[in-house]
Structure formats: structure tokens, C-alpha cells
Amino acid sequence: MTGHGHNEHNGHGHGHGHAVTIDADRRYLGGALALIVGFMAIEVVVGLAAQSLALISDAGHMLTDAVAIILALVAMRIAARPPRGGFTYGLKRAEIISAQVNGITLLLLSAYFIYEGVRRVIEPPHVEGLYVVVTGLAGIVVNLAATWLLSRANRSSLNVEGAYQHILNDLFAFTATTVAGTVVWLTGWAQADALAALVVAALMLKAGWGLVRDSGRVFMEAAPVGMNPAEIGQRAAALEHVVEVHDLHVWEVTSGYAALSAHILVTPGVDCHAVRLAAERLLHDTYGIEHTTLQVDHAPERPLPPGEADVHCADPHGPAHRGSSAV
Incomplete structure (x- = not known):
């Protein structure tokens, strides 16, 4: 899902x-x-x-x-x-x-x-x-x-x-x-x-x-001054049921207009939409980011074999932030 x-x-x-x-x-x-x-x-x-x-x-x-x-x-x-x-x-x-x-x-x-x-x-x-x-x-x-x-x-x-x-x-x-x-x-x-x-x-x-x-x-699509993408990724990964956050990008469209996109993997069987809403609330209330595009998927039920790429992100950009729900 x-x-x-x-x-x-x-x-x-x-x-x-x-x-x-x-x-x-x-x-x-x-x-x-x-x-x-x-x-x-x-x-x-x-x-x-x-x-x-x-x-x-x-x-x-x-x-x-x-x-x-x-x-x-x-x-x-x-x-x-x-x-x-x-x-x-x-x-x-x-x-x-x-x-x-x-x-x-x-x-x-x-x-x-x-x-x-x-x-x-x-x-x-x-x-x-x-x-x-x-x-x-x-x-x-x-x-x-x-x-x-x-x-x-x-x-x-x-x-x-x-x-x-x-x-x-x-x-x-x-x-x-x-x-x-x-x-x-x-x-x-x-x-x-x-x-x-x-x-x-x-x-x-x-x-x-x-x-x-x-x-x-x-x-240069840099993160807005005062926003640390690594910190944002870690905070999002710490949300309940989140397994991993990767492909996180945060940039400014123009002065004072921040935008963010990310791929979030959650525990199998969990409601993806509820996790997305929790992530959006975190980004809005903590960082003032109002324009977000989040892709939320269930994490694979078994670890991928060595050499097999994630079907969603064959070439993820940036670090992957592991959550407390990771196994």
C-alpha cells in the first residue's frame, strides 16, 4: 500500500x-x-x-x-x-x-x-x-x-x-x-x-x-537558513511506526517559502495516511514548512537480499534515517 x-x-x-x-x-x-x-x-x-x-x-x-x-x-x-x-x-x-x-x-x-x-x-x-x-x-x-x-x-x-x-x-x-x-x-x-x-x-x-x-x-536548492535536513530526518524517523526516512529534500522556492519532499517507510499493516498526517503536523508546527509532498509506503516484511534494489528508490539521495520501529 x-x-x-x-x-x-x-x-x-x-x-x-x-x-x-x-x-x-x-x-x-x-x-x-x-x-x-x-x-x-x-x-x-x-x-x-x-x-x-x-x-x-x-x-x-x-x-x-x-x-x-x-x-x-x-x-x-x-x-x-x-x-x-x-x-x-x-x-x-x-x-x-x-x-x-x-x-x-x-x-x-x-x-x-x-x-x-x-x-x-x-x-x-x-x-x-x-x-x-x-x-x-x-x-x-x-x-x-x-x-x-x-x-x-x-x-x-x-x-x-x-x-x-x-x-x-x-x-x-x-x-x-x-x-x-x-x-x-x-x-x-x-x-x-x-x-x-x-x-x-x-x-x-x-x-x-x-x-x-x-x-x-x-x-542551488540549499535548505533554508536555520533548517538542518539531518535533524528534520531524525525527528521524522522518530515518529511512531516509522521504519525509515530517505530521499528527504528541503529547499526554498523563494524567500520565506520552504518546501519539502521525502519518502517514509512505515511498519507493515500500519495506516500510512495517519503517519503522513503526523509527519505533516511535525513539519508544520516545528519547522513552519507548509508545502510538503510525502510518499509513505509499508516497509518490506523481510530484509532485501544483498544486491536487490528497493523497488521504490533504486537510487535514494542523501542519508537514510532509521526509526525506532526498524527491525
Whole structure:
């Protein structure tokens, strides 16, 4: 007897209230995007006029903020599309592709600003410190306004939270730029501008590496951070009547959307469906995994002869976890 179990719970509602929330989120994100893009254009012009690398690097950081918000808006629309054709999960992984692109962009920009920052520390150009201070203070105000708008949106959405963290991170960059501009303005020490640009580049490097690393784990079908497949297999094998758990796979479809599949062998004569329900309950309550596909079969009544393959799993992947019911 073979029992096949599938359990999926979708936590997103589709009622009128949910649509209103999505529309409000789009308005908040759209308002923050308009603020950032408008100020970014001004910052590039002032940065070039003042010969301030710190301002130009800040503008580069704001460009990634704008991209993060645009991707969040696009992901909201894509995530709402139902699966169709060959895309059986829908287009949920579009968020991961955008995170990878965003991360690589941050890494490339940080490399450029590190190169330029070091060059300007060695050969500092004349920098108009007052322009940098005024623009930096204005940038702090703009970022505070954008942060406030995004804080009103639904931050339980990973897209919105990612954009929010981007802009919050940019506040540190503007603070460093403003301090550097004040030093240049009051003391004439032009290297302060380049040092501030290096601080911004370091922030971009950290954020970029985090995005590339985390999105890379999803593309490589790695288990979600904090989930240990061996532990999950052992816990499932410890359930009553379970003989063995193998071919266990756990991965992320997209951020916060974990999925698991496994083959479970149970004591001959036991109700397969009851064991499947117990396993699903364990996975949901302990690990928060709501999308599971479990194949539950009775274990062979006699051990297989040497060299004879299991008819169900001729080539099982990963370790086999033996249960207390194993003989």
C-alpha cells in the first residue's frame, strides 16, 4: 500500500481587504520611489559640481534603493499571478533573480567606489564642502521621509522589508557624507570626502554580498537558513511506526517559502495516511514548512537480499534515517 500526501497552505487572502492593503502598499512604495529618484538626480548634479565622490557614491546607493523598490512593486504583481504552463510554482522566484541582479550591481558599484576612493585619498581634488553638507542634510531628510512611507506599508512582505532595509541603510551613508562635508568645509581636509565614499562602498559591499549569498543558496536548492535536513530526518524517523526516512529534500522556492519532499517507510499493516498526517503536523508546527509532498509506503516484511534494489528508490539521495520501529 502506498500513501501519497500533499499539504499546502497559502497564507495570503484574496478578499477585498487584502486588495486594499496591496493598493496602499503600492502607493507608499510609489511615493518613496518618487522621492528617491528625484533627489538622486539632484545629488548627481551637485556631486559633479562639487567634485564630491561621497555624494556621487551616495547617489549610486540611492540607485540601488530605487531598484529595490521597483523590484518590490514588480514582485507584488508577479506573485499574484497563478501558476500556468511549465511554471508550476508560478513566477515566485523572480524575486530571487532580482535580488541576485541587485546584489551583483551593489558589488560592482562598491568596487568602483573603493578604487576611486583610494585614488582620491592619494590625490585629493578640491571639494566644495558646503555643497556636500547641504546636500547630505537634505538627503537625510528625504531618506527619513521615504523610510516613514515604507514603514506604513506591510513589512511582513519580504519585498517591502528588503526595500525598507535598503533605505534605512542609506541613512548611515548620508550621515557619513554630511560629517565628511563638514570636515572639508571647516578644515579644508579634502581626504575626508574620499574616506566617506569608502564607508559608503563598505556598506554597499556588505549589502551586495548578503544578497548574492542568500539568492545563491536559493538557486542551488540549499535548505533554508536555520533548517538542518539531518535533524528534520531524525525527528521524522522518530515518529511512531516509522521504519525509515530517505530521499528527504528541503529547499526554498523563494524567500520565506520552504518546501519539502521525502519518502517514509512505515511498519507493515500500519495506516500510512495517519503517519503522513503526523509527519505533516511535525513539519508544520516545528519547522513552519507548509508545502510538503510525502510518499509513505509499508516497509518490506523481510530484509532485501544483498544486491536487490528497493523497488521504490533504486537510487535514494542523501542519508537514510532509521526509526525506532526498524527491525
